[in-house]
Amino acid sequence: MTGQRRQPRSRPETLVRRREILDAAVEIFGSKGFAGGTLQEIADQVGMTHAGILHHFGSKHELLLEVLQHRDDTDVADLEEQHIPDGMPLFRHLVRTAFVNAHRAGIVQAYAVLSAESVTDDNPGREFFEKRYRTLRSEVAHAFAVACEERGVTEPATIGYASASILAVMDGLQVQWLLDPDAVDLARASEFAIEAIVSSVLSPAPSPLGEDPAPDELVR
Amino acid sequence: MTGQRRQPRSRPETLVRRREILDAAVEIFGSKGFAGGTLQEIADQVGMTHAGILHHFGSKHELLLEVLQHRDDTDVADLEEQHIPDGMPLFRHLVRTAFVNAHRAGIVQAYAVLSAESVTDDNPGREFFEKRYRTLRSEVAHAFAVACEERGVTEPATIGYASASILAVMDGLQVQWLLDPDAVDLARASEFAIEAIVSSVLSPAPSPLGEDPAPDELVR
DNA sequence: ATCAACTTACAATCAAGTAAGTAATGTTTG
DNA sequence: CAAACATTACTTACTTGATTGTAAGTTGAT
Numbered sequence: 001m002t003g004q005r006r007q008p009r010s011r012p013e014t015l016v017r018r019r020e021i022l023d024a025a026v027e028i029f030g031s032k033g034f035a036g037g038t039l040q041e042i043a044d045q046v047g048m049t050h051a052g053i054l055h056h057f058g059s060k061h062e063l064l065l066e067v068l069q070h071r072d073d074t075d076v077a078d079l080e081e082q083h084i085p086d087g088m089p090l091f092r093h094l095v096r097t098a099f100v101n102a103h104r105a106g107i108v109q110a111y112a113v114l115s116a117e118s119v120t121d122d123n124p125g126r127e128f129f130e131k132r133y134r135t136l137r138s139e140v141a142h143a144f145a146v147a148c149e150e151r152g153v154t155e156p157a158t159i160g161y162a163s164a165s166i167l168a169v170m171d172g173l174q175v176q177w178l179l180d181p182d183a184v185d186l187a188r189a190s191e192f193a194i195e196a197i198v199s200s201v202l203s204p205a206p207s208p209l210g211e212d213p214a215p216d217e218l219v220r
Numbered sequence: 221m222t223g224q225r226r227q228p229r230s231r232p233e234t235l236v237r238r239r240e241i242l243d244a245a246v247e248i249f250g251s252k253g254f255a256g257g258t259l260q261e262i263a264d265q266v267g268m269t270h271a272g273i274l275h276h277f278g279s280k281h282e283l284l285l286e287v288l289q290h291r292d293d294t295d296v297a298d299l300e301e302q303h304i305p306d307g308m309p310l311f312r313h314l315v316r317t318a319f320v321n322a323h324r325a326g327i328v329q330a331y332a333v334l335s336a337e338s339v340t341d342d343n344p345g346r347e348f349f350e351k352r353y354r355t356l357r358s359e360v361a362h363a364f365a366v367a368c369e370e371r372g373v374t375e376p377a378t379i380g381y382a383s384a385s386i387l388a389v390m391d392g393l394q395v396q397w398l399l400d401p402d403a404v405d406l407a408r409a410s411e412f413a414i415e416a417i418v419s420s421v422l423s424p425a426p427s428p429l430g431e432d433p434a435p436d437e438l439v440r
Numbered sequence: 441a442t443c444a445a446c447t448t449a450c451a452a453t454c455a456a457g458t459a460a461g462t463a464a465t466g467t468t469t470g
Numbered sequence: 471c472a473a474a475c476a477t478t479a480c481t482t483a484c485t486t487g488a489t490t491g492t493a494a495g496t497t498g499a500t
Contacts, residue, residue, distance in 0.1 A: 031340060
């Protein structure tokens with residue numbers, strides 16, 4: 001049960017092939033979902049049989065995990081591994097990301113579909129997304145802490161909510177934009193929402209809505 | 221091509237049975253997705269064969285559409301058909317909805333999974349969600365217009381962005397919450413974000429981030 | 441000669457949908 | 471009001487086709 005690999009993946013040609021498969025898989029899983037997409041379709045796109053893909057990745061499950069990992073390495077690398085911008089620059093970075101994403105429906109769709117699908121039973125991507133969001137939230141929270149300190153604001157209790165919310169708007173807008181690109185301006189709307197949330201943490205205003213509801217009275 | 225039905229679905233017993241199936245379908249599609257869930261599983265849950273379900277709904281495709289429709293009728297009825305609250309009360313209503321949803325992971329999950337899945341190729345739910353979001357956005361936008369008028373604010377250009385963003389945060393937070401309920405307080409975070417966005421429309425602050433990036437320079 | 445990168449062929453399920461039958465209800469009619 | 475008929479709500483059985491995964495063989499490079 002050790003699953004050891006001798007000479008893991010050494011030959012450069014092989015690496016290229018694997019990458020081709022991963023790219024095809026992003027496209028297929030992005031356009032059909034994980035449950036809906038098939039190894040056959042992915043195989044067709046790189047011009048081999050589905051068994052060839054299993055030769056490289058062992059199982060569909062494993063392939064999904066590597067797709068997610070690969071995309072993270074390729075795409076969000078700058079945010080996760082290199083110098084993470086901190087404080088305000090992080091928020092600017094997120095806005096820039098939204099602008100870039102507006103030109104990359106394919107990848108956006110893959111992430112939108114796969115992240116939501118990951119909440120389903122026994123989905124192999126679940127752990128990945130759980131961890132991913134946890135990491136991203138804490139990075140955003142850290143940026144808030146830094147920004148607060150920079151301007152001498154005492155760190156508000158709202159940082160946790162705001163961090164989750166910023167990631168949430170970005171994701172939610174992506175779905176609406178994918179459904180109807182003419183009706184939703186992904187970049188501008190993301191920018192607006194991020195600014196609104198950041199402002200609200202840095203210079204809290206009184207609630208425009210009045211008092212909180214008593215939670216447990218509402219359950220019908 | 222008239223597709224007429226004489227006495228469409230008259231018998232009360234039958235209506236009850238259909239409803240049982242719809243409820244089971246929400247649960248299964250919610251926990252496995254549309255592509256991942258099977259008629260068999262739904263059938264098991266109501267104690268019949270999968271052919272029995274096809275007798276009632278004709279096809280899996282049709283079943284999904286009716287599930288979505290049914291849930292909307294049942295759940296969001298107050299928002300869509302009866303007196304739609306307007307202006308501030310609409311935002312309060314949305315916050316209340318978030319509080320209620322925090323006690324209903326099942327339905328929340330169904331909508332989260334199915335809405336994201338609807339962007340996939342040939343998904344039967346796509347049109348439904350496209351229309352749904354269009355409707356909801358315009359209702360929220362209308363509430364903004366009313367709220368602005370009430371306080372003599374000249375309607376800002378940001379209303380469109382804000383409307384999409386409010387729906388987006390709510391959805392995005394649901395996904396994060398489903399993945400990790402202990403890490404995300406669905407109700408409070410939704411409340412925070414909605415307040416932030418509403419504030420930002422009603423009393424716009426200067427951007428905390430500086431100037432916009434030039435969009436097309438960013439495409440890598 | 442060995443190993444990696446495949447292919448072909450096959451196993452084992454499993455899914456959606458169709459067709460035909462059955463039992464119970466409900467409706468019509470003499 | 472009952473017998474005849476029709477319809478509904480299913481079931482069983484089947485078709486068709488796909489899907490993941492495995493096993494074993496082939497080919498070319500090192």
